[in-house]
Amino acid sequence: MTANDPALRSFVEVAPDSHFPIQNLPFGVFSTAADPARRVGVAIGDLVLDLAVLERAGLLDAGAPVFACDSLNPFMALGRDAWRRTRARVSELLRHDTATLRDDAGLRARALVPMAEAVMHLPVRIGGYTDFYSSREHATNVGSMFRDPKNALLPNWLHIPIGYNGRASSVVVGGTPIRRPNGQTKAPTAEAPSFGPCRKLDFELETAFIVGRGNALGEPIPVGEAEAHIFGMVLMNDWSARDLQQWEYVPLGPFNAKSFGTSISPWVVTMEALEPFRTAGPVQDPQPLPYLRQDGPQGFDLHLEVALKPGGGDGGGDDETTICRTNFRHMYWSMAQQLAHHTVSGCDTRTGDLMGSGTISGPEPDSFGSLLELTWNGQKPLTLAGGQTRAFLEDGDDVVMTGWCQGNGYRVGFGRVSGQVLPARG
Numbered sequence: 001m002t003a004n005d006p007a008l009r010s011f012v013e014v015a016p017d018s019h020f021p022i023q024n025l026p027f028g029v030f031s032t033a034a035d036p037a038r039r040v041g042v043a044i045g046d047l048v049l050d051l052a053v054l055e056r057a058g059l060l061d062a063g064a065p066v067f068a069c070d071s072l073n074p075f076m077a078l079g080r081d082a083w084r085r086t087r088a089r090v091s092e093l094l095r096h097d098t099a100t101l102r103d104d105a106g107l108r109a110r111a112l113v114p115m116a117e118a119v120m121h122l123p124v125r126i127g128g129y130t131d132f133y134s135s136r137e138h139a140t141n142v143g144s145m146f147r148d149p150k151n152a153l154l155p156n157w158l159h160i161p162i163g164y165n166g167r168a169s170s171v172v173v174g175g176t177p178i179r180r181p182n183g184q185t186k187a188p189t190a191e192a193p194s195f196g197p198c199r200k201l202d203f204e205l206e207t208a209f210i211v212g213r214g215n216a217l218g219e220p221i222p223v224g225e226a227e228a229h230i231f232g233m234v235l236m237n238d239w240s241a242r243d244l245q246q247w248e249y250v251p252l253g254p255f256n257a258k259s260f261g262t263s264i265s266p267w268v269v270t271m272e273a274l275e276p277f278r279t280a281g282p283v284q285d286p287q288p289l290p291y292l293r294q295d296g297p298q299g300f301d302l303h304l305e306v307a308l309k310p311g312g313g314d315g316g317g318d319d320e321t322t323i324c325r326t327n328f329r330h331m332y333w334s335m336a337q338q339l340a341h342h343t344v345s346g347c348d349t350r351t352g353d354l355m356g357s358g359t360i361s362g363p364e365p366d367s368f369g370s371l372l373e374l375t376w377n378g379q380k381p382l383t384l385a386g387g388q389t390r391a392f393l394e395d396g397d398d399v400v401m402t403g404w405c406q407g408n409g410y411r412v413g414f415g416r417v418s419g420q421v422l423p424a425r426g
C-alpha cells in the first residue's frame with residue numbers, strides 16, 4: 001500500500017469532509033500554550049501530530065534532526081527522497097493497523113495535539129517571493145478593464161509565464177489581520193494625485209508552491225526536472241490595492257499596491273499528496289518555446305472557494321457568503337514551466353522561496369478570483385447573504401479562502417486562509 005492509497009485508514013477518527021485524512025499529511029509549524037517552542041507537525045483529522053516528539057522518541061528519522069525547528073526549511077533542504085520517506089513513515093505510524101503509536105497512551109498524549117489548541121505559524125522562512133500571472137481568464141478580464149477589451153491579452157502572454165518579484169517580508173500566516181494601506185492614487189479625471197487610504201481594497205485567490213531545494217546561480221532548472229524541486233503548495237491571498245496599483249504600476253509593475261500583506265495557509269500540502277489529482281490543463285497554443293515544453297497532464301483538479309464575512313461596521317450580520325467557486329485546473333502555465341522560466345536566465349532559487357500562481361479565475365462569472373473581476377471594477381456590486389453589498393472590501397470584512405481535491409470518499413485539502421481588514425492608520 002502506498003501513502004496515497006484511498007483504502008488507507010488511520011486509528012485517528014477522520015470525518016469524510018475533513019481536509020486532513022491519512023492520504024494528505026500536510027506539514028506545518030505550530031506551538032501550544034503548554035509548550036510555546038515552535039516545531040513541525042502534520043495534520044491528521046482534528047489533531048496535529050508533533051514530529052519533534054516522534055523524532056526524540058527515535059520513531060522518525062529524516063536523515064538529520066529537523067523537526068524541533070521553527071520552520072520547514074531544514075527538512076525541505078534534505079530533498080525529495082527525505083520528504084517521501086518521512087511521509088511514508090508518518091503514514092505507517094498513523095495507520096489503523098500499526099500498534100506503535102495507537103497502543104501507547106503516553107506517547108499518544110504527548111504526540112497528538114488537538115488542532116484547536118495549536119497556534120499555527122508561518123510554515124517556512126521565505127527568502128524570496130515571486131508572483132506569476134498564469135490564468136488566461138484573469139489576464140483577459142483585467143486587460144479588458146484596464147487596457148483594451150479588443151486586445152485584452154498582451155502579445156507576450158501566450159509565450160511567457162509572466163511574473164514579478166514580490167515582497168517576502170510581508171507574507172503572513174492565515175488569521176493575521178491586514179491593515180488597509182495608505183498611498184498615492186489618481187483618478188483618471190483628477191488633475192493631480194492625492195494621498196490617503198486605499199478605496200479599492202481587493203483580494204486575489206491564488207495558490208503558491210514552495211521551493212524545497214533550489215538551484216545554484218547560473219544553473220537553470222530544466223522544465224523536466226522542476227517538479228523534483230517543489231516541496232508542496234499552500235493557498236494564498238495576494239491582497240491588492242487596485243487604486244494604488246492603477247496609478248503606480250506603469251511601467252515596472254506592482255509596488256506598494258501588493259507589498260502591504262500576503263496571506264498563506266499554515267498547512268503545506270505535499271506534491272506527493274496532490275499527485276492522484278493530476279489532470280490535463282488547457283491546451284497550449286501556440287506551442288511554447290522548447291525550454292518550456294512538457295508532455296502529459298500538468299494541471300491539478302483542486303476546487304477553490306472564497307467567502308466574505310462582512311464586518312460589523314455596516315450593521316450587517318456575520319454570515320459568510322461564498323462569492324467565488326473555481327478550480328486550479330484552469331491555469332494555463334504549469335508550476336514546472338514557471339520554475340523553469342524563473343531560472344532560465346541563471347537566477348537562483350532557494351529553499352523556502354514562495355511562488356504565487358497568479359489570480360485563479362475560471363470561465364464563469366462566479367469563478368473569478370478577485371473582487372475587481374467579480375464586480376467588474378466596482379460597477380456591479382455583489383449582494384451578500386445578509387443583504388449588504390460590496391464593490392471592494394470594507395473595514396472589518398473577513399476574507400476566507402479554502403480548497404480541496406475530492407477523492408472517492410475523502411478530501412485532500414488545504415484548510416483555510418483568512419484575514420480581516422483593519423482600518424487604515426490615521
Ligand SMILES: O=C(O)/C=C/C(=O)CC(=O)CC(=O)O
Pocket residue numbers: 131132133134135138139142143146204206238240254357358359
Ligand atoms: O493585468 C493587470 O494589469 C494586473 C494584474 C494583477 O494585478 C494580477 C497580479 O498580481 C498577478 C496575478 O495575480 O495574476
Ligand SMILES: [Ca+2]
Pocket residue numbers: 131204206238356358359
Ligand atoms: Ca497576484
Ligand SMILES: [Mg+2]
Pocket residue numbers: 166237238239258259260261262
Ligand atoms: Mg501580495
